[in-house]
Amino acid sequence: CHPQVSPSLLEFEILESVALGDMGAMNALIANCRALGIDFSLDDFGTGYSSLSYLKRIPVQTLKIDQSFVRDMLDDADDRALVESIIHIATLFKLSVIAEGVETQDQGVLLLRLGCDVVQGYGIARPMPAEQVFDWACAFVSDPQWCLWADVKWELSDLPLLVAQHDHLAWVKRVVLAAQGLSLGMPQAQLTDPHQCRFGQWYDGHGRQRYGDLPQFQAIAPVHQQIHALGSEVLRLHAAGDAAGAATVSTQLLAQKDQLLKLLDALQQAALMKIRDA
Incomplete structure (x- = not known):
């Protein structure tokens, strides 16, 4: 329908459990799509098997932090530690990382400081019809606190x-x-x-x-x-x-x-x- 759109703008999400169901078939599918320029992300990372060994075997480009960890990370030290660990793992494997379920300013600032600068959730926008996305994107203004600390490297x-x-x-x-x-x-x-x-x-x-x-x-x-x-x-x-x-x-x-x-x-x-x- 849109042959002028580059496949590199597409990213497919796969769940940990699905990826491990048939590793050979999944890797073949990913390889075929990657040949077209399509990227893959591993969704809900940390909620399933979370074995570091399979990160070597599944050729994804992105890890997605499950929203169940993001939601309470300001109040729960264990959730905060898990988020920090996933970001660190992504860095070690040279993968991108996305945090799901970001709803508040403070969640976004904390993720920035931990090294995750790509997020999704109601703090960005709620679901909308496709025909509204372009106007929304043109009018979108990022949270002032996110802009303030975006380029700051905190200890x-x-x-x-x-x-x-x-x-x-x-x-x-x-x-x-x-x-x-x-x-x-x-x-x-x-x-x-x-x-x-x-x-x-x-x-x-x-x-x-x-x-x-x-x-x-x-x-x-x-x-x-x-x-x-x-x-x-x-x-x-x-x-x-x-x-x-x-x-x-x-x-x-x-x-x-x-x-x-x-x-x-x-x-x-x-x-x-x-x-x-x-």
């Missing part, structure tokens, strides 16, 4: 900084939802004590060890303390039946949340400059 020891930023956002979201009548979903100490929440634990631990000498790091503490004070006040007003007061303080809380995010961006920039100057 893995800086990744907890991004996870801490995610933890901060999750904390504020829980407080706001609790003020709307949902469960707080965390111990009371994590609400009232800025040293007990996950962000505070990062700040007092890994954060202080790695960035404690930077003024950008020191500027975070008073803002973080104010956020906890505002969060406690929001829920106090909600419990007292003062919905209007809780809404007003929630607005202040969200403004402080944005201020802390700006401070974290400044810290990331300062940390990058420190790496470059080292």
